[in-house]
Amino acid sequence: MPGMTGRMSTVIKSKISRLLDKAEDPGETLDYSYQKQLESLQNVKKGIADVVTAKKRLQMQSQKLEQSVVKLDTQARQALAAGNEELARTALERKNVAQTELQGLDQQVAELEGQQQRLTDSEQKLRQKIDAFRTKKEVIKAQYSAAEAQVRISEAATGVGEQMADVGLAMQRAQDKTEQMRARADAVSELEAAGTFDDLTALGPGQDDIDRQLAQLSSSSEVDDELAKMKAELGSGDAGPSKQLGEGGQA
């Protein structure tokens, strides 16, 4: 019933067909077609490995950020206990930036996890189809004349080819996702390089660049709220005007 399928399916299907035309000529000899299928499977495996590598890198970065969040929180408390509110505020601002980045990373790691799972499933299906193709081509070769075999194998190759195109599509989506994540990871690395998550006690003067970034990135009202909460917890009214923590960094 050609021509009766809906518009969306028609768009997708025609594009898949064009991908198939590019990918292989089903009229190629059976063994060559099978060889090409095995090569495709290898590429898929490599693609999955790339996704896993990207995911691991982000997970490591995420762990480092978690440590920064804990560290900056501790430092904010210490600074506040020592009566250095300005330093506490800076620490909380940085914690805020780190938390925002962390959320973004975690979300993307989860998304990539899903992509990886789908890719692995697709790879499994492709492998099964290729196995089925190998069996079938031997049967067809034995039972039919060359001309008939060519026709029958073309049909089977189209079935495998469609699965291959589908895995290709999944690969493409996973790669797009990986690219987005790489951008996110690079952004976090830049913040790290700029010292955003550095030990505050080591902070010297002339950090305007960082301060400007912080001013842009962090929401000051959130920081105010957290600072107020921390003060309440510490009963800050009694804290002396000591600034030991800040001085430690000037050396």
Place this chain on the structure above:
Amino acid sequence: MIVRISNEGQYRLDDGHHHRLDELDDAVVAAVEADDEDAYHAAFEELLHFVRTEGEPLDADDLEPSEYILPPADLTFVEAGEEFNGEGLIPDPAPPSAA
């Protein structure tokens, strides 16, 4: 007839469902063209649900090509729009454009 949901699998559906599939498919396209994201998600979900519940999953070692191919379930509204206006999910073969 055989229907594939991309990145998911193939299903065998009774030929009598053809008309209903067309309707559901057209509803998705209409929602995209109307720039109605909620309607798009509802329509696309309904389409996928129909295939999954009415269809019989094909074995992984089945070699039959599909008559009907649907995009992956996680297709976003933006991607759906690109599908019909731009290059979309599956890029067109390299255009002979000047570079």
